[in-house]
Amino acid sequence: MTLWGVLSLLCFAALAIVVWPLYRSSGRLTALLMAVIVLVVGLSTTLYYRIGHPGVPSGPGSMPDVGEMVLSLAGRLEDNPDDVKGWLMLGRSYQTLQRYDEAVAAFEKALALEQGQNAQTLVALAIVLMERQDGEMPDRSATLFENALALDPNNPNALFYAGGAAAQRGNKALAADRWEMLLGLNAPAEIQELLQRMISEWRGLPPPVLQNEIQQDSAIVSINLSISSDAISALPADATVYVIARDPAQPSPPIAVTPRRLSELPMVVSLSDRDAMIPSRLLSGFSELEIVARASVSGNPIAQSGDWSGSLFIDVSATRSVDLIINQEIP
Secondary structure, three states, rough: OHHHHHHHHHHHHHHHHHHHHHHHOOOOOOOOHHHHHHHHHHHHHHHHHHOOOOOOOOOOOOOOOHHHHHHHHHHHHHOOOHHHHHHHHHHHHHHOOOOOOHHHHHHHHHHOOOOOOOOHHHHHHHHHHHHOOOOOOHHHHHHHHHHHHHHOOHHHHHHHHHHHHHHHHOOOHHHHHHHHHHOOOOOHHHHHHHHHHHHHHHHHOOOOOOOOOOOOOOOOEEEEEEOHHHHHHHHHOOEEEEEEEOOOOEOOHHHHHEEEHHHHHEEOOOOOOEEOOOOOOHHHHHHEEEEEEEEOOOOOOOOOOOOOEEEEEEEEOOOOOOEEEEEEEOO
């Protein structure tokens, strides 16, 4: 495995351990979460080059002083200014010491020698520019990630950050495209879950059911779902019906969601912990539920004028089977 392959796996592993639990608690890819991601990736890079680099000796007393190494490397580059690998190592060393201005200058020198044609160097410079901005993505970092993708469309770090940047610009379709490509690069399962949930959110789809996450599949509640004749006549035949379970005390976000087709009605819809939107917020943990069934004219999971719905409240401890009719038009 190449040095950069090891680093990429280390970064993804760190994201799986640290970032995924934070995402679970918020349910959204917030600006703070993106900053944490930047910090985690930077820390992974630092640790790798300080203690995991193949050229670093191991064993008691074998770790040289980092400051002395940097001074020695900088001196050597004065005599050999065309050493690309030396400038890259110097940039990473300054990055380890959080001397970001000097790290940027070193990566800039390497990039100039490579005539801007190395995707990994573009990504390294983009990340250190973000670290210098305390995790915020400056415009130049976004441009560098785009340039890296132009050279290497499968660069995992560039896909990840460029996808996040696209989402922040409001281009959710492009963000989803890039993270779908990232899914195909065999990232750890925890990161795949994060990617899948954000892709679904960006595409306006219900959250995916993640089979490896939920073990319980027994029905918590069964809904005998039907629809009135007025609703049928007003809705397109291929309308999507969202069956939603909510906490009456805190309706948003929903506890569980499952989509069906209007053409399938009437039918029995069973909701279980597999349908949970957030793994730590399961149906089985609630004694009271509000069940909502909404037929969407546009297919959008967000309620809109012209949709038809029906709802009821249920005491799960008393009954687990209810009848629900979609018979109310949303004004």
